[in-house]
Amino acid sequence: MPQYETVVGLEIHVELATATKVFCGCTTAFGGEQNTHVCPVCMGLPGALPVLNRQAVEYAVRAGLALNCNITRNAVFDRKHYFYPDLPKAFQISQLYLPLCTDGWVEVFGKRVRIREIHMEEDAGKLVHDPWTDSTLVDFNRCGVPLIEIVTQPDMRTPEETVETVRQIRAALSMLGVSDCKMQEGSLRVDVNLSVRPMGSTALGTRTEMKNINSLKSIGRAVAGETARQIEQIELGRPIIQQTRRWDDNKNASMAMRSKEDAHDYRYFPEPDLAPLSLSDEWIESRRAALPELPEQKRVRYPAEFGLSAYDTDILVSEKTLCELFERTAAICxxxxDAANWIMGEILAALKERGESPDQLTLAPEALARIITLQSGGEINRNAARQTLTAALAGETSDVDEYIKANQLAMVGDASALMEIVKQVINADPDSDAAYRSGKEKVFGFLMGQAMRALKGKGDPGRLKELLKQGLG
Amino acid sequence: MNDYLSYSAIKLGGLIQSKQIGVAELTRAAIEAAKESNDGINAFITINEEEAIRQARRVQSLIDNGDTPSKLAGVPCAVKDNISTRGTPTTCASRILGGYTPMYDATVVERLRAAGTVMIGKLNMDEFAMGSTTETSAYGSARNPWDPSRCPGGSSGGAAAAVAARVAPFTLGSDTGGSIRQPAAFCGVTGFKPTYGAVSRWGLIAYGSSLDQIGPIAKDARDCAAVMTILSGEDKRDGTSTPFEFDDSSIANVNADSADLLVGLRVGVPDEAFETGLDPSVRARTLEAADTLSNLGAAVERFSFPMFKYAVPAYYIIASAEAASNLSRYDGIRYGRGVAEPGLPLDEAIIRARSEGFGREVKRRLMLGNFALSAGYYDAYYNKALQAKALLCGAFDAAFDRFDILLTPTAPTTAMRLGESLDDPLTMYLGDIYTVPVNLAGLPAVSLPCGFSDKDGMPVGMQFIGKAFSDVNVLRAAAAYQSATDWHQCAPVSAAKGGAAYATV
Structure with missing residues (x-):
């Protein structure tokens, strides 16, 4: 059996986080009552005209700059035609001939995955099946939400590379604030184009496209699963049919949806209702200058400036909220x-336990910084720190000091209070005193343990040791 | 009261402002005239009596309070039925929009209302503005007030007929390839197609988006200018509209003493506009008008404009392609006339809604447009048409280095008899030869009456074309010509009753 190589290219649809839709003033808010975020424009009513949302253009340009693209100075919108009930004009305003961004790249495991283009387009509505009336209804709330479609070259070879490419792109976009990148809510949707070929071959095999895969984990599984299916077909002497397939994560297999013969003729032509965009060099450069620090820059800076491991760095920079929490906490305390360790340990564990994603994190960096300061200064111990953090994460407290006081979590460092305990411990076990004097060091450890237990673990160990020695002496 | 309807819009506005006429009375007279004429002329698809009377009362009370919104306040008008009117059906004269009532007003409707004009109804047209006779209307053909056995032209046939029949002092049409100017010529009235972008298209149901413009039809150029002052100006809802503001102050006062406005006006007459296929009477009247202009002091000069002949094929590809796209949305699912049969597969429901909803001419252009855009043909047709358009624009630029105005016939013939042209689309398309170049280049142009045919006695119109945003100059030249001639004052006999034969007033 020959060795095969997987070849993957991606089409990533990202909803831009503008307040209003791309061609009208309707809100883009997710989850409103059906058909309430609509107007004549996004409903495609006769006589309505699109007007371009400049904020959407700016967001798309920022995405292009962050992904190392060239920005087209005179980008043009085109109409892409097909009939479907969720597309009220029967065409989607998109870009074919002159997309906004071209020829970018993202670095993945030390190699470049090239980005062919990023173009702007509008989202379609949503079909909702109503089992009560056995009919299909259309919700146009999402119709006209601005999208960018990021199209990569077929540069990925493994499930890991594919997943990592999506992670990197998602991290960059969320860092830019141009999208909330929530795969579950559909604000970031990934189509995987995949073919296989004998190792060493340079020709591309026939590809299939798997649409709308909605989690990173599924993407990896889809790449592995579809690779296996295609190799099996080839080994059985069957042709690979160019078709669109749906990845079913539960069945861990892809299903055929439609083949090339059913493909639409989209009859693209330039959108006459929108003038070509005209972007000046000055404006583009001003947008470039205003970009925030991107994950790839943080990836270099964190180990160099903070001495973080590559592993910790990678986890932190892939999530905007984690980066922000880390950087602000570190700056305060x-x-x-310590900040990285708490985030990587307790905080991620707590999120996982609650089944939440990092973007749901609401912990104030001031709280985490205070906990770190108190623990490293010996004012609370690790358990107390953990307990306080858990409370803060759960939103039970916003004032760390107050919580520690109310729950008596502070270390007891006061000499007279500690001496009192030491005396109690020694008095309770007079034999141990004698044993210690006769050179039995083990007894000292036992007495320390007794004292700590009496203090419920909150005794300052250094002071306590000193005082215990004194008491025995 | 009916006599007042033959007055110019500006004159009526003055009488209303000075309270010599009541707005409600005049509105009722216009509505009566509309109803009375409709059996014969069929200019209206909808007559909106209640709303008109409401608006008339509102405007009258404004005027009574000394708060006259514009100089056309209180003047009755009507708009073509492809211009959206909130709460009033807007059909595009198509079965497929049967039952559709817009939930919003076109910008021009808002502006007309804010200016205090009184809209009495919606005007007949060729289906989706595709046609040159108004015979493709699903509501029956409109007829020419000069001879009801003839068409009023199209596609704004109802808009021109209503003005010619002295029902509405002015109307709004839309012009994608001549749809304001050609019916204006056929009906002996004045029709103006503004520079592309001068008037907002928001609410105009699109035919060819890069070509469509709304414009006025009235009895003379001064009225057209007054209406343009109301319509023009940037609209944030139309990204192709421009900040261009039309100011009619230099036209409003054009009068019999103003013919010297034409002195020194450089008028170019393209040789190619007077070649084969042109009706001898139309040719004669247009050249006589050129002589009149010359006698009034204009510098009239023949020149060669070979790009003319490429305009019709380029136009029919671009307009049909855009139409195919714009009309794709009519699937009968969300509004309009659909096919509601439970269990009918989606594709079939759409196919049936469109097969039953569109007429033959619309289907012909949709097929042509979809073909021109389809994979593998785009470069051969659509792209080539765009190249021809670019060349044509260049030729116009060169011509306007030499001339202020270009003079052509508006159409190669006078109004056809009903049923005469529908079966021969090619001949019908060639009838647009003088008007479509103007839309491809986005220029302003006016059609104005310049006499009557020796052959059939029907009105003949000529066209003045100006460079982009010279709208005021174009209409001022027309007003100056009209101040020296009286063709525009001719009205059909018993016009409001849709009578036959013609006479001069």
Whole structure:
């Protein structure tokens, strides 16, 4: 059996986080009552005209700049035609001939995955099946929400590379604030184009397209699963049919949806209702200058500036909220490594336990910084720190100091209070005193343990040791 | 009261403002005239009596309070039925929009209302503005007030007929390839197609988006200018509209003493506009008008404009392609006339809605347009048409280096008899030869009456074309010509009753 190589290209649809739709003033808010975020424009009513949302253009340009693209100075919108009930004009305003961004790249595991183009387009509505009336209804709330479609070259070879490419792009876009990139809610949707070929071959095999895969994990599984299916077909001497397939994560297999013969003739032509965009060099450069620090820059800076491991760095920079929490916490408490450790450990574990994603994190960096400061200063111990953090994460408290006080979590460092305990412990076990004096060091450990237990673990160990020695002496 | 309807819009506005006529009375007279004429002329698809009377009362009370919104306040008008009117059906004269009532007003409707004009109804047209006779209307053909056995032209046939029949002092049409100017010529009235972008298209149901413009039809150029002052100006809802503001102050006062406005006006007459296929009477009247202009002091000069002949094929590809796209949305699912049979597969429901909803001429252009855009043909047709358009624009630029105005006939013939042209689309398309170049280049042009045919006695119109945004100059030249001639004052006999034969007033 020959060795095969997988070849993957991606089409990633990303909803831009503008307040209003791309060609009208309707809100883009997710989850409104059906058909309430609509107007004549996004309903495609006769006589309505699109007017371009400049904010959407700016967001798309920022995405292009962050992904190392060239920005087209005179980009043009085109109409893409097909009949479907969720598309009220029977055409989608998109870009074919002169897309906004071209020829970018993203670095994945040390190699470049090239981005062919990023073009702007409008989202369609949503079909909702109503089982009560056995009919299909259309909700146009999403219709006209601005999208960018990021099209990569077929540069990925493994499930890991594919997943990592999506992660990198998602991290960059969320860092830019141009999209919330929620795969579950459909604000980031991935189509995987995949073919296989004998190792060493340079020709591309016949590809299939798997549409709308909605989690990183599924993408990896889809690439592995479809690769296996295609190799099996080839080994059985069957042709690969160019077709659109749907990845079913539960069945861990892809199903054929439609083949090339059913493909639409989209009859593209330039949208006459929108003038070509005209972007000046000055404006583009001003947008470039205003870009925030991007994940690839953070990836270099975190190890260099804070001494973080590559692994920790990678996890932190892939999520905007984690980056922000880390950087602000480190800035407040001056202990970046502690900040990273708490985030990587307790905080991610807590999120996982609650089944939440990092973007749902609401922990104030001030709270985490205070906990780190108190623990490293010996004012609370690790357990107390953990307990306080858990409370803060759950939103039970916003004032760390108050919580520690109310729950008596502070270390007891006061000499007279500690001496009192030492005396109690020694008095309770007079034999141990004698044993210690006769050189039995083990007894010292036992007495320390007794004292700590009496203090419920909140005794300052250094002070306590000193005082216990004194008491025994 | 009916006599007042033959007055110019500006004159009526003055009488209303000075309270010599009541708005409600005049409105009722116009509505009566509309109803009375409709059996014969069929200019209206909808007559909106209640709303008109409401608006008339509102405007009258404004005027009574000394708050006259514009100089056309209180003047009755009507708009072509492809211009959206909130709460009033807007059909595009198509079965497929049967039952559709817009939930919003076109910008021009808002502006007319804000200016205090009184809209009495919606005007007949060729289906989706595709046609040159108004015979493709699903509501029956409109007829020419000069001879009801003839068409009024199209596609704004109802808009021109209503003015010619002295029902509405002015109307709004739309012009994608001549649809304001050609019916204006056929009906002996004045029709103006503004520079592309001068008037907002918001609410105009699109035919060819890069070509469509709304414009006025009235009895003379001064009225057209007054209406343009109301219509023009940037609209944030139409990205192709421009900040161009039309100011009619230099036209409003054009009068019999103003013919010297034409002195020194450089008028170019393209040789190619007077070649084969042109009706001898139309040719004669247009050249006589050129002589009149010359006698009034204009510098009239023949020149060669070979790009003319490429305009019709380029136009029919671009307009049909855009139409195919714009009309794709009519699937009968969300509005209009659909096919509601439970269990009918989606594709079939759409196919049936469109097969039953569209007429033959619309289907012909949709097929032509979809063909021109389809994979593998785009470069051969659509792209080539765009190249021809670019060349044509260049030729116009060169011509306007030499001339202020280009003079052509508006159409190669006078109004055809009903049923005469529908079966021969090619001949019908060639009838647009003088008007479509103007739309491809986005220029302003006016059609104005310049006499009557020796052959059939029907009105003949000529066309003045200006460079982009010279709208005021174009209409001022027309007003100056009209101040020296009286063709525009001719009206059909018993016009409001849709009578036959013609006479001069």
């Amino acid at each position: 001056g202990k970046p490594k």
